[in-house]
Amino acid sequence: MSTDLQLVWLKRDLRIHDHTALCQAAAAGPVLCLYLVEPTLWAEPECARQHYLFVQECLMDLQRSLAARGGTVLLLHGEAVAMLERVHRVAPFAALWSHQETGNAASFARDKAVAAWCRAKGIAWHQPRQFGVVRALPSRDGWEKQWRDLMETPALPVPPCRFITPPIASDPWPAPSALGLDDWTPPLRQVGGRRAGIATLDSFLHDRSRRYRGGLSSPLLAEDACSRLSPYLSHGCLSLREIYQATCRRLAQLEPAAQWQKQGLRAFLSRLHWHCHFIQKLETEPELEWRNLHRGYDGLRENEWDEARFAALREARTGWPLVDACVTMLHTTGWLNFRMRAMLVSVAAYPLWLHWRPVGLWLAREFLDYEPGIHWSQLQMQAGTTGINTTRVYNPLKQARDHDPEGRFVRRWLPALRRVPDTWLFEPWNMPEDVQRRCGVIVGVDIPRPIVDLEQATRQAKERVHALRRKADVRLAKAEIAEKHGSRKRTSGKRRANSQSQHQMHLDW
Numbered sequence: 001m002s003t004d005l006q007l008v009w010l011k012r013d014l015r016i017h018d019h020t021a022l023c024q025a026a027a028a029g030p031v032l033c034l035y036l037v038e039p040t041l042w043a044e045p046e047c048a049r050q051h052y053l054f055v056q057e058c059l060m061d062l063q064r065s066l067a068a069r070g071g072t073v074l075l076l077h078g079e080a081v082a083m084l085e086r087v088h089r090v091a092p093f094a095a096l097w098s099h100q101e102t103g104n105a106a107s108f109a110r111d112k113a114v115a116a117w118c119r120a121k122g123i124a125w126h127q128p129r130q131f132g133v134v135r136a137l138p139s140r141d142g143w144e145k146q147w148r149d150l151m152e153t154p155a156l157p158v159p160p161c162r163f164i165t166p167p168i169a170s171d172p173w174p175a176p177s178a179l180g181l182d183d184w185t186p187p188l189r190q191v192g193g194r195r196a197g198i199a200t201l202d203s204f205l206h207d208r209s210r211r212y213r214g215g216l217s218s219p220l221l222a223e224d225a226c227s228r229l230s231p232y233l234s235h236g237c238l239s240l241r242e243i244y245q246a247t248c249r250r251l252a253q254l255e256p257a258a259q260w261q262k263q264g265l266r267a268f269l270s271r272l273h274w275h276c277h278f279i280q281k282l283e284t285e286p287e288l289e290w291r292n293l294h295r296g297y298d299g300l301r302e303n304e305w306d307e308a309r310f311a312a313l314r315e316a317r318t319g320w321p322l323v324d325a326c327v328t329m330l331h332t333t334g335w336l337n338f339r340m341r342a343m344l345v346s347v348a349a350y351p352l353w354l355h356w357r358p359v360g361l362w363l364a365r366e367f368l369d370y371e372p373g374i375h376w377s378q379l380q381m382q383a384g385t386t387g388i389n390t391t392r393v394y395n396p397l398k399q400a401r402d403h404d405p406e407g408r409f410v411r412r413w414l415p416a417l418r419r420v421p422d423t424w425l426f427e428p429w430n431m432p433e434d435v436q437r438r439c440g441v442i443v444g445v446d447i448p449r450p451i452v453d454l455e456q457a458t459r460q461a462k463e464r465v466h467a468l469r470r471k472a473d474v475r476l477a478k479a480e481i482a483e484k485h486g487s488r489k490r491t492s493g494k495r496r497a498n499s500q501s502q503h504q505m506h507l508d509w
């Protein structure tokens with residue numbers, strides 16, 4: 001067995017294109033690719049069967065690409081250190097390669113154990129970055145430029161590799177139930193793998209992006225108008241840089257007359273920037289996965305957990321049609337557009353007064369694209385515990401009137417409402433009894449009654465949050481959080497003259 005063997009450990013980067021770790025490993029010696037099914041990580045409460053099946057599909061696709069180049073992925077089932085030891089015993093590798101990962105506390109602990117094992121064995125562990133996220137970032141100043149520089153460096157082609165035949169046979173895939181994963185998978189979820197990711201990217205760039213700007217916020221239109229690239233990004237079937245560069249090429253091809261589509265693609269590019277901007281927050285402050293970013297909000301909701309309200313939300317029984325329709329769609333497809341995700345968290349955090357952490361764990365399992373850095377940062381932002389954002393409270397009745405005015409979305413996902421007349425569709429609990437009888441939909445029997453009075457519960461929740469925000473010590477801590485996590489945006493004209501620095505702190509984090 002070659003002594004300069006390079007072990008490439010695939011994690012959330014299930015591709016060989018624009019794969020920095022693979023390229024660098026291939027330049028150093030013969031390569032073996034490894035994927036680990038780690039029981040401890042799959043037992044985390046964020047994990048769901050749909051994620052596991054998606055990963056399997058990605059790896060099957062990857063196997064095909066590797067086989068065409070004379071390679072394969074060695075699949076092992078077990079904890080990382082034990083499995084690395086198992087490989088090392090039969091194929092002593094000189095170096096371990098994997099992309100940097102911004103995961104949860106469990107993957108961080110796993111990485112620390114692997115680092116210790118590598119040190120003890122004298123094995124170099126190289127971890128290049130795959131996103132615009134910077135490890136041990138001293139300050140957010142200059143971050144935007146670093147992001148742009150990375151995105152504009154040419155994407156890497158698949159390198160010529162000398163693959164070795166795995167020294168041991170792969171383990172069989174453990175059954176999802178053996179990993180403690182639930183038995184549900186959304187019947188309409190997206191399929192994993194690079195080929196599906198490329199097809200999704202192509203259809204977005206060449207067709208669907210025409211509808212991006214107009215359809216982004218509508219629960220009905222977004223399903224087609226949004227890129228739908230999120231699960232391919234969060235599992236790494238495509239690199240962010242490939243997507244960025246393909247979008248720039250498409251923008252350059254479009255005629256000036258395609259102004260609307262160009263604006264859509266530019267808006268899409270800014271989302272790609274947000275992707276790393278949000279993950280950077282978790283990288284910089286890993287605790288935000290489980291504790292309030294602004295500690296002044298500790299104790300606000302923690303001690304008032306109401307399981308019955310949470311169950312009603314999860315089971316699409318809140319009684320608010322748009323909320324229940326969104327939960328139903330999510331459970332069926334594994335996806336929801338940004339605005340409806342924000343609305344669900346807002347409803348949970350304000351009128352239902354639920355703490356964001358259990359809500360976030362449930363949503364992580366429901367979202368096929370679960371990405372810890374984006375997810376937990378967004379959860380806290382929508383729940384109002386970052387301390388630096390204006391309170392975002394989405395009224396589900398107003399959202400329904402604005403984004404589903406004809407009720408097509410609500411009727412699609414909640415068949416019981418199909419017979420409810422338009423007048424009462426978004427507030428069916430106000431239907432007079434004779435109308436209920438005539439349309440055959442009895443409130444409290446065929447459809448749920450709202451679990452709380454929306455207006456009153458929202459008002460009380462806002463008052464409690466605002467009372468806290470007004471406190472001097474809470475106000476004081478804001479600046480530090482903004483300095484650490486806020487994006488820097490260049491300001492111009494009058495505002496620049498008024499600001500002390502050319503880089504005005506963008507408080508909207």
Ligand SMILES: Cc1cc2nc3c(=O)[nH]c(=O)nc-3n(C[C@H](O)[C@H](O)[C@H](O)COP(=O)(O)OP(=O)(O)OC[C@H]3O[C@@H](n4cnc5c(N)ncnc54)[C@H](O)[C@@H]3O)c2cc1C
Nearest residue numbers: 226227228229230271274275338341342369370371375378
């Ligand atoms: C409470 C909450 C939780 C969320 N959890 C996740 C998550 O776990 N994983 C995830 O990928 N996105 C998450 N998002 C962000 C966003 O809703 C999804 O990225 C988006 O809906 C995915 O669909 P798309 O790929 O078609 O999006 P597009 O609009 O086409 O955007 C393209 C890509 O840009 C990035 N992006 C888009 N919006 C945001 C945003 N607001 N913040 C950061 N990055 C963004 C994503 O990588 C996305 O795939 C969350 C949003 C909220 C409000």
